[in-house]
Amino acid sequence: MQPPVQRRRLEPDERRSEILAVARTLFGERTYSAVSVSEIAQQAGVVRGLINHYFGSKRELYLEVVRQMLIVPPSVAENLPRTTTEERVSICVDRWLDVVERNREMWLSAIGSEAIGQDRDTEKILLEADEVATDHILQAAMMSDVVEGREKLRAMVRAYGSMLKAASREWLVRGALNRADLHVMLTTSVLHLLQTVFPAVHGND
Amino acid sequence: MQPPVQRRRLEPDERRSEILAVARTLFGERTYSAVSVSEIAQQAGVVRGLINHYFGSKRELYLEVVRQMLIVPPSVAENLPRTTTEERVSICVDRWLDVVERNREMWLSAIGSEAIGQDRDTEKILLEADEVATDHILQAAMMSDVVEGREKLRAMVRAYGSMLKAASREWLVRGALNRADLHVMLTTSVLHLLQTVFPAVHGND
């Protein structure tokens, strides 16, 4: 007699999440093209076609994974005390480090998939995430409503975001920096950008 | 009668470069998996199998492209005057901006392929390039032979490198920052890291 691996019929949402969970893991540890849909299907205990049924194509499934992993919890910039900019930014950075430390591997594989400027869709998702992060920082610095030179300001903060990610990786992966180091570095750097560089740059056409 | 497209027999090196040139273009404008070897072969006026002959596999060809695009010209940190750290760093940043501006599209597609932590090979190539860039900066800042806290220092500079890339992108692609802005931002930021953050962080275990 056959092993009783009869087909399970699940709610679409449930099946969807099961597949997504597997995909998240595999895409996290290998390249896009090094992961086959068959493999995802197999590990999810499902036939390959079903994945196309739920997500359309492999690429769409991948984008869904990236999207899901890049949600930055808004808690990072919420309920900040009404003190100095310095202190607010410091708290914000601290919360960020908390989030990253807690979701270590998930966050790592999230930024691991960074393929900037390669295809429109991935790029769009990443850019959106960056904008959200930028909002958080500006909010913490109480500079959300700067209008003059707004774009320059945002551009600088976006660039800073890259350093933030890179530094976090240095901490988590290589261990070359510890948490306290990061805190100092990230806090003072963004303050330097906002309080020194931005005013200096502000005039240039 | 057929067009006289008889087969050309070239020197291996020459054929190799022709294929690489096409591959560079295509991988530059589309994702790895969105570019087929057949397409590269076609545009290079060559049969698909020949590419396997020269590069082994598609992935190896890709890695070759990435490797070739990431060579940072050492001229950036060469022959710097023996003046203050500030001025030397300033010159270094300026030269960097020159390089980037001149090789605009090539550089953009180079960093476009950044896929950190995805597969070992790509990661390795990127890390090596980062180390070289770090050397340049430390050399400019006359801090090449710092021993105490060397790893922290390098880690910070590597992280700074990410900001440098991101800021350059902001300049070239979005135009949100101009060259003068970048110069101020990049120069003062790295000085801030080296002269303020590094000493502050130095003690922490």
Added chain:
DNA sequence: ACTTCTATTGACACTACGCCAACAACGGCA
């Protein structure tokens, strides 16, 4: 128990990749 709905399956068509034996262009040698 029967029907209905739809989640799930299996098979088909197509494309892409790696491999390999056969072919032919070019340089050497008589």
Added chain:
DNA sequence: TGCCGTTGTTGGCGTAGTGTCAATAGAAGT
């Protein structure tokens, strides 16, 4: 000049991955 060996180059074969779709079979409602 004409043959000949080296090797750059080709075309085709086998396999694996992807997307589509009609057919199947759980599960819920009657």
